[in-house]
Amino acid sequence: MKHSKSRNPSRKPRRSPVLLKAPTGIQGLDELTGGGLPKGRPTLLCGSAGCGKTLLAMEFLVRGAVEFGEPGVFMAFEENTEELAKNFASLGHDLKALVAQRRLVLEFVGVERSEIEETGEYDLEGLFVRLGHAIDSIGAKRVVLDTVETLFSGFSNTAILRAELRRLFRWLKDKGVTAIITGERGETSLTRYGLEEYVADCVILLDHRVEGQMATRRLRIVKYRGSTHGTSEYPFLIDEGGISVLPITSMGLTHQAGTERVSSGIVRLDAMMGGKGYYRGSSVLASGTAGTGKTSLAAHFALATAERGERCLWFAFEESQSQITRNMRSIGIDLEPAVRSGTLRFHAERPSVFGLEMHLVTIHKLVSQLRPRVVVIDPVTDFAALGSGAEIKAMLTRLVDFLKMQQITALFTSLTAGGTFTESTEVGVSSLMDTWLLLRDVQNGAERTRVMHVLKSRGMAHSNQVREFLLTDRGVELRDVYVGSSGALLTGSGRVVQEAQEKAQALVRGQEIGGRKRELERKQQALEAHIAALRAEFEVELAKAATTAAQDKTRTGVLDGDRVQMAHLRQADTAAAGKTRRRKQEDSP
Amino acid sequence: MKTTKAKSATAALEQSSAKASKPRYVLRLYVAGMTPRSARAIANIKEICEEHLKGSYDLHVIDIYQQPVLAQGDQIIAVPTLLKKLPLPLRRLIGDLSDRERVLIGLDLRPSG
Numbered sequence: 269m270k271h272s273k274s275r276n277p278s279r280k281p282r283r284s285p286v287l288l289k290a291p292t293g294i295q296g297l298d299e300l301t302g303g304g305l306p307k308g309r310p311t312l313l314c315g316s317a318g319c320g321k322t323l324l325a326m327e328f329l330v331r332g333a334v335e336f337g338e339p340g341v342f343m344a345f346e347e348n349t350e351e352l353a354k355n356f357a358s359l360g361h362d363l364k365a366l367v368a369q370r371r372l373v374l375e376f377v378g379v380e381r382s383e384i385e386e387t388g389e390y391d392l393e394g395l396f397v398r399l400g401h402a403i404d405s406i407g408a409k410r411v412v413l414d415t416v417e418t419l420f421s422g423f424s425n426t427a428i429l430r431a432e433l434r435r436l437f438r439w440l441k442d443k444g445v446t447a448i449i450t451g452e453r454g455e456t457s458l459t460r461y462g463l464e465e466y467v468a469d470c471v472i473l474l475d476h477r478v479e480g481q482m483a484t485r486r487l488r489i490v491k492y493r494g495s496t497h498g499t500s501e502y503p504f505l506i507d508e509g510g511i512s513v514l515p516i517t518s519m520g521l522t523h524q525a526g527t528e529r530v531s532s533g534i535v536r537l538d539a540m541m542g543g544k545g546y547y548r549g550s551s552v553l554a555s556g557t558a559g560t561g562k563t564s565l566a567a568h569f570a571l572a573t574a575e576r577g578e579r580c581l582w583f584a585f586e587e588s589q590s591q592i593t594r595n596m597r598s599i600g601i602d603l604e605p606a607v608r609s610g611t612l613r614f615h616a617e618r619p620s621v622f623g624l625e626m627h628l629v630t631i632h633k634l635v636s637q638l639r640p641r642v643v644v645i646d647p648v649t650d651f652a653a654l655g656s657g658a659e660i661k662a663m664l665t666r667l668v669d670f671l672k673m674q675q676i677t678a679l680f681t682s683l684t685a686g687g688t689f690t691e692s693t694e695v696g697v698s699s700l701m702d703t704w705l706l707l708r709d710v711q712n713g714a715e716r717t718r719v720m721h722v723l724k725s726r727g728m729a730h731s732n733q734v735r736e737f738l739l740t741d742r743g744v745e746l747r748d749v750y751v752g753s754s755g756a757l758l759t760g761s762g763r764v765v766q767e768a769q770e771k772a773q774a775l776v777r778g779q780e781i782g783g784r785k786r787e788l789e790r791k792q793q794a795l796e797a798h799i800a801a802l803r804a805e806f807e808v809e810l811a812k813a814a815t816t817a818a819q820d821k822t823r824t825g826v827l828d829g830d831r832v833q834m835a836h837l838r839q840a841d842t843a844a845a846g847k848t849r850r851r852k853q854e855d856s857p
Numbered sequence: 858m859k860t861t862k863a864k865s866a867t868a869a870l871e872q873s874s875a876k877a878s879k880p881r882y883v884l885r886l887y888v889a890g891m892t893p894r895s896a897r898a899i900a901n902i903k904e905i906c907e908e909h910l911k912g913s914y915d916l917h918v919i920d921i922y923q924q925p926v927l928a929q930g931d932q933i934i935a936v937p938t939l940l941k942k943l944p945l946p947l948r949r950l951i952g953d954l955s956d957r958e959r960v961l962i963g964l965d966l967r968p969s970g
Contacts, residue, residue: 378932380949385963387939388898388952393889394921394933401925423935423951 287494290338290410290446293331294324295633296513300489300498305470310440310447312467314459315474320485320506321450322347323359324474325412327510328448330361332410333371338446340410341373341402345418349374360508373402379422386424392432396439403445411440411447417461426461437466458490469493475501479655484623487513503625505633514629525549525727530642530677533572534565536746537705540722540731546703547727548641549675551668553648553698555682556707560718561737562681563587564744565705566644567596567603569679573642574606581640582614583631585650589614600742613638619650624663627651632670643671647681648697661697668700684708702726707737710759717760719749736763882906882914882964883943887928889921889936894953898937901954909966939963 288307291298298304305311305328315321329340344352352374353363366372375398403411416433423429440447449467451459458464464471471490476483486501504513529544538545546552552569554562566582573580584592592614593603606612615634619627635643645667651660671678680697698704704723709716718737722730735746736759750758750766758766886902888895899918906914921928921936931940939950941964950963961967 375929377934379934383947383949385948385950385959386952386956387950387959387963388901388955389894390935390937390952391889392934393936394887394928394938395935397889397921397925398929398933401929419934 289495290332291336292328293335294327294511294513295636296502296504297487297511300487300502300513301470301492302495302497305446305448306492306495307446308441308444309469310437310449310467311470311472312451312459312463313448313472313474314451314453314463316453316476319453319474319476320504320511321474322414323506324511325414325448325450326352326356326361326363329372329410329412330356330363330366332446333366338409339371339373339406340412341375341399341406341408341445342412342414343375343377343399343402344414345377345379346415348376348378352376359506359510361510370406373406373408375399375402377418379418381422384422390425391428392419392436395432396436400443403443409445411445412450413447414450415452416449417451417459417463420461433463434466474504479623484625486625503623503629505626505629509633512629512633514625514632524675526675530576531572532565533568533570534744534746536735537565537720537744540733540735540746541703541725542728542730544728546677548677549672550677550702550726551671551700552677552679552703552705553682553701554679554705554707555684555698557684557709560707560709561720561739561744562683562707563592563646564596564599564601564739565707566646566679566681567592567601568744569642570612570644571601571603571606574603574609574611577611578641579610579638580606580612580642580644581634581638582612582644582646584614584616584646585619586647588616592616598741599739599744613640619654624651624654624659627654628663628667631667635671635674635676639674641676643676643678645678645680647683649681649683661700664697665700668697712758712760712762715760715762717763719759720746736760880913880944882910882941884914884916885931885940885942886916886918887921887931887933887936887938887940888918891920895937897955898939898953901957901960902939905954905957905960905964909961909964 289301289303289305290307291304292301313321313325326342329342332338332340342352347355356363363372363374367374377395377398399411402408416436419429419433420426437449449463451461451463453473454460454462458471458473468491470492473488473490475486475488477486478484485504485506487504488501489497489499502513504511526548528548529546530548531538531545532541554565556562570580570582582592587595589607593607596603603612607614613634615630622630631643631645648664651663654660655663668678680701682697701724703725705720706723707718707720710719718739719734720737721732721734724730734749736749738745738747747763750763884902884906886898888898902916906916919927921933927933933940935951937951937953939954939960941948941950944965948963948965950960954960958967
């Protein structure tokens with residue numbers, strides 16, 4: 269246990285035996301910090317106005333009180349307790365209830381410069397006593413000082429203030445409370461009054477930048493003594509559920525690649541990909557010009573997912589949920605039951621509502637919440653307006669990696685501009701994708717039809733053929749296409765004509781074959797008849813021949829008999845003839 | 858006494874100029890334990906009050922260690938703090954009150970400037 273920890277402390281959300289951590293409960297932040305803020309030590313949280321310092325600090329306390337059983341004290345220097353309660357009620361935190369349950373103390377420290385007259389030596393013991401009293405009254409384990417720098421505007425003797433702040437942080441440490449001290453961002457330093465000098469354990473910087481009219485909040489851990497931590501800037505989101513940070517850790521392409529396949533929802537398309545469909549956990553890109561059926565393809569996939577009983581999360585950036593379901597119903601894909609049963613969830617919003625990274629955070633958050641097996645992003649090209657090519661690619665890389673790590677199959681649709689066939693996507697994401705389905709228009713005569721082919725599909729034998737893509741009232745159908753005599757693809761009515769022609773030709777050929785066969789049969793029959801006739805003739809001849817032979821024999825017999833009789837009558841003829849022959853033989857030695 | 862604020866500016870001016878009537882002072886001195894600094898502050902304020910406000914002031918010395926809730930209610934941060942609750946406006950005189958000039962200005966016992 270100890271071994272594995274020392275080897276990889278950042279991946280362990282558990283408390284290390286060396287440095288205890290207080291979990292913040294804030295999504296993503298605990299991952300970045302490897303378990304939370306340093307327990308029993310102060311953390312400096314700095315950032316410019318309106319970047320979410322107070323919110324993050326308060327969430328740390330509320331979650332600490334609610335989720336981790338650690339009561340907290342919020343010492344506010346800028347807002348009074350009424351204002352705080354009101355502000356956080358809108359974020360779903362009932363601070364007053366927590367106060368009533370003695371799990372939270374809100375302490376307002378008002379500093380009014382105009383009331384103050386400095387008449388000699390002083391210290392800030394009053395602050396210490398009040399804080400100590402608040403901590404002890406509920407046994408607080410967590411403390412937030414927001415924003416302690418306000419003191420600098422109330423007291424002119426900065427030498428005393430600095431000494432007292434140093435003492436305060438020391439005191440907090442001795443008290444053993446996990447503290448967040450917020451500080452306003454300075455021009456050249458992290459905080460305007462150099463608080464980072466005193467708080468050396470952990471420094472978190474929040475930032476709120478506007479780029480191209482899009483504001484993005486970012487968080488960076490500047491320093492975390494005694495612990496590894498993510499060092500990049502991480503976007504974070506503030507919404508009704510509080511803060512969520514998106515840790516985009518340096519994904520080392522370590523995701524597992526399974527061999528499990530999931531159906532695309534279209535039988536012929538599955539057939540084009542070895543009969544099984546997409547790999548689970550792969551990224552699929554369906555690109556094409558407007559109206560080529562990208563969303564329909566996605567709807568099939570979503571429906572197939574829902575039918576398997578798996579959850580599908582659909583991010584729609586162009587159409588509302590009801591628009592998609594209505595349109596899909598028109599081609600016979602009824603998404604309604606899946607939506608009702610909760611297996612299909614839509615998240616529709618205009619891409620322009622957020623900056624790029626905010627979308628990523630939103631997707632990240634929803635995916636973590638709903639744990640879908642399939643995610644549809646329709647269309648991914650809408651992000652193009654939100655940033656430069658490199659930014660979008662970086663964002664999509666993160667997204668693809670994140671989804672892959674979760675073994676989520678993702679279908680991205682991508683709108684290709686113009687009517688021309690193009691093998692590059694607007695946002696340059698094709699290299700990230702495992703499977704790329706290309707949809708396009710084909711113009712034949714006076715009609716446009718859709719065709720589709722699998723441009724690539726990593727790790728499987730896929731069909732190289734172009735298929736005609738039909739949107740019927742039973743959904744998408746894929747058909748074979750014909751190549752005409754001119755080499756052009758024949759689709760639509762061209763294909764139908766071609767099909768009819770082929771059918772007719774086949775019929776003719778069939779008839780021809782039948783005719784030839786019959787002729788042959790007839791010929792055979794004729795031949796056989798002829799053979800039979802010949803044989804009959806032959807038999808007749810044979811019979812005749814036999815008769816003749818018999819007559820001959822009889823005749824011969826009669827003749828022989830006659831001859832014998834004649835010889836007998838002539839007597840010597842035969843004997844004389846025999847003697848002569850014998851003699852001749854003796855004469856020749 | 859609350860009506861003081863509601864009165865017109867001229868009336869307020871008249872009242873402040875008519876020092877002879879001497880409004881009653883309500884003062885609270887917050888200290889943190891009996892440190893030398895606390896003792897110095899107490900000694901200083903007593904001396905000033907006796908000199909300038911004899912008979913027309915209430916002074917309470919409060920130890921924040923004993924009464925942290927009061928310190929909270931009166932928004933005490935620095936100690937020692939002398940809180941001039943009355944007459945209005947409210948003033949906080951922080952420090953050991955050894956700068957007599959500033960104390961008198963803070964207590965409106967000397968025109969500032």
